[in-house]
Amino acid sequence: MQFFLAEGARLGLGLIGVISLVAVNALFLIWMERKVSAHIQLRPGPMEVGFHGALQTIADALKLIGKELITPEDVDKLIYLLAPIVMFLPVLVSFLVIPFSPTxxxxxxxxxxxxxxxxxxxxxLAILMAGWASNNKYSLLGxxxxxxxxxxxxxxxxxxxxSIILMAGSFQPSVIVSQQAKVWNIFVQPLAFLLFIICGTAETNRAPFDIPEAESELVAGFHTEYSGMRFAIFFLAEYTNMFIVSAVATIFFLGGWHGPFLPPVVWFLLKVYALIFLMMWFRWTFPRLRFDQLITFAWKILIPLALLNLIVTAFVLKLVR
Amino acid sequence: MSELFSLAGLSFLMIVGMTLGGAFIAVGARNIFHNVLGLALSLFGVAGIFLFLNSPFLAMMEILIYVGAICIAICFAIMLSEPLYRPRPPRKPIKLLGAGLGAGLVFVVLAALVKKTAWVPAAARSDDWSVATIGHYLLTKYALIFEAISLILLVAMLGAIVNAKNGRGREES
Incomplete structure (x- = not known):
């Protein structure tokens, strides 16, 4: 009984913590994106609601909650409703293992x-479900x-x-982080860091890799037919995915929670948000790629480079050890 | 019987339900996209069974490769096949019977094998089941199987190259 109570409390607290983090993080990131994009384009961005528009996303979220949930005719109903849930599930699971600090x-x-x-x-799979079930050509193309x-x-x-896992010899995030106490992996594996950030940006479907939802060609891509909170869940998942990709990059390359003076959690979050800022910077600096250029870039440049990096890493490790 | 009503037992039942239910959708549904989703659900259940066998590495690999890669690859194949909105012809009873017999035969043989084999618990055979050990075995004791699998992959790759050799749109000329 005691065991169940303790584990239940741990799970419950963890879940509450993760969901609050996801919500607050998304609210903050959407505000941050609007501010970053505004300042890059020499305009002030949202200024009215709260200090420098800080409460703007809360107002937007309230508006979205109040909106009608429209289910278009001829959609594949079950899959249409399941898609946002399948989108959000892996996001929650990933937080299970991210080490914010040693404890x-x-x-x-x-x-x-x-x-x-x-x-x-x-x-x-969730994007495919959403696009296919919507019964809309733009959604399906996206x-x-x-x-x-x-x-x-x-x-x-x-x-x-x-190549990072080879160096650490473990899939355990805390082990990978604690091995970078002296030298961060980014100094040992700069090419890997570059590749990881490029691929991470592409995996989160962010510009310049945002062709699945390219608004100038596809309305809103795979989530064209979603409204209200269902749309908001896709949005929430996208911004949380940015956090997760940056967190994994921090664990792999930036030494995780290591850093002087400040507490470990603060260092971890600082590095994560610095990487997220970098991704936002990409979005407002680079134009969107054409589809075939994008795929060619992955298959003809990134994959050979990544393979080369892996082989060189393996050789060097064999020589050193 | 009481074991089935513990927390572990209930989650085991759920996982088995997921595996079998997904398998039925994968075989039975008339919409090919539903088939793929059913397959994904079923493979997710298989990953759960690996977790129950205390093999989280294989469970994660199952999700990464089978749900993440194979199902997506099947979706690619669907996109290349004929349009989904066309009415599908009704199933032929002969085909159903043949498929049922084939699958049933495999099931019977596998079940007989499972029944015949004297299973030794993994803990009794060795206490070292780390990824390093698995890798070592794959390159020494089970090297032949490993090479056979890589041969299949090579054939698949050659087939893909042969199929793609002519490129898109050049067929008319």
């Missing part, structure tokens, strides 16, 4: 990194593009991850 983590699994990668593949893109970019992503 602040829900489960320290020895397959932690694999868990994140495995569940993040569900996102593609979904098809998304699948082709995610399949192409997942290969170099996993290959670069493998």
């Amino acid at each position: 602040l983590l829900i489960r320290d699994l020895n397959v932690g990194v694999l868990l994140i990668f495995a569940f993040s593949t569900l996102t593609v 979904a098809i593009r998304s699948v082709a893109q995610n399949v192409a970019y997942e290969i170099p992503l996993l290959l670069t991850a493998m």
Whole structure:
């Protein structure tokens, strides 16, 4: 009984913590994106609601909650309703293993990194479900593009991850972090970091890789037919995915929670948000790629480079050890 | 029987239900996209069974490769096949019977094999089941199987290249 109470409390607290983090993070990131884009384009951005528009996304969220949930005719109803849930599920699971500090983590699994990668593949399935079930040509085109893109970019992503895992000799996030106490991996594996950030940006469908929802061609891509909170869940999942990709990059390359003076959690969050800022910077700097350029870039440049990186890593490790 | 009503037992039943239910959708549904989703659900259940066998690495690999890659690859195949809105011809009883017999035969053989084999619990055979050990075995004791699998992949790749050799749109000329 005692065991169940303790585990139940742990799980409950973890879930509440994760859901609050997801919500607050998304609210903050959407405000941050609007501010960053505004300042890059020399305009002030939202200014009216709250201090420098800080409460703007809360107002937007309230508006979305109040909106009618429209289910178009001729959609594949069950799949149409399931898609946002399938989109959100892997996002929640990934937080299970992210080590915010040596003590602040829900489960320290020895397959932690694999868990994140495995569940993040569900996102593609969710996008495909949403696009296909919507019974709309723009949605379907967005979904098809998304699948082709995610399949192409997942290969170099996993290959670069493998070179880090080879170095650490473990899939456990806390082990990978604690091995970077002296030297961060970004100084040992700069090419891998570059590849990882490019592929991470592509995996989260962010510009310049946002062709699945390219608004100038496809209305809103795979979530064209979704309204109200269903649309908001896709949005929430996208911004949380940005957080997760940045968190994994922090674990792999930026030494996780390591850093002087400040507490570990603060260092971790600082690094994560710095990477997210970098991704926003990409979005407002680079134009969107054409579809065939995007796929060619993945197959002809990224994958050979990632393979080369992996082979060189393996050779050097064999020589050193 | 009481074991089935514990927390572990209930989740085991759920996982088995997921596997079988997904399998039925994968075989029975008339919409090919539903088939793929059913297959994904079923494979997710299989990953759960691996978790129950205390093999989280294989469970994660199951999700990563089968749900994440194979199902998506099947979706690619669907996109290349004929349009979904066309009415599908009714199933032929002969085909159903053949498929049922084939699958039933495989099931009977596998069940007989399972029944005949004297299973030794993994803990009794060895206490080292780390990924390193699995990798070592794959490259020494089970090298032949490993190579056979890579041969299949090579054939698949050659087939893909042969299919793609002519490129898109050049067929008319």
